[in-house]
Amino acid sequence: MAIYIALLRGINVSGQKLIKMDRLKEMFETMPVRNVRTYIQSGNVVFTAEETDTERLRLLIESKLREALGYGVDVVVRTKEELERAIAGNPFGGEEAAGEAKLYVSFLSGEPEPAAAERLASLRSEVDEYRLIGCEAYILCRERYGQSLFSNNFLEKKLGVLATTRNWRTVNKLAAMAAEQ
Structure with missing residues (x-):
């Protein structure tokens, strides 16, 4: 199983x-x-x-x-x-703990086309940072996620794939629950 x-x-x-x-x-x-x-x-x-x-x-x-x-x-x-790979691949390491920033992971329905990923890479936010790795977009929010440029709708529009986002605590809790199965 x-x-x-x-x-x-x-x-x-x-x-x-x-x-x-x-x-x-x-x-x-x-x-x-x-x-x-x-x-x-x-x-x-x-x-x-x-x-x-x-x-x-x-x-x-x-x-x-x-x-x-x-x-x-x-x-x-x-x-x-x-x-587990998504957790291990966190490109922000301990940056979340270092300040008031919060880490989120947007789980994508598939890996975006290279051209779409390049278009997204050209966009910047003065407040938030993101890293796109495979089928996950990691978002380091220095304000509230609700104010982030990198919302599900934004990512879907720019990348052409479905996105659903969870905060870092939820991602780790789900991994712990999966480990208990």
Whole structure:
């Protein structure tokens, strides 16, 4: 059994697409997955499955959620190992702890085309920094994430891929939960 983390995009934000985590857990339990655990209201699900194709899992999850909820929810799926690599690959090291900056990771649905990554690289913010590594964009926010230039919508528009963002504490908590599976 492989261990996976499903990251739902845009639920429980500003009163939109409201899903209680106990209901989300129940929806996942109707799928061919096991050991389902959720974490906080932003749509994080850790589970195990025999399926080894993350794209097939993503399509299954999105289909089942649409069927149960009556609306679409975009999902990014990572394996336990991919999440661990994302943590180990943090290009900002201890910069978050050094000041009041907060670190976020935007999980992308795929690796952006080189031209899109170059367009994004040409953009700068006086307040925030980002680093694009593979299928993750690391964002060091010196103000609030809500004021950051590098929002999900911005990244999606510039990179042409889906993005869903989690703060560094959540990323590490999900890795710890996956390690317990």
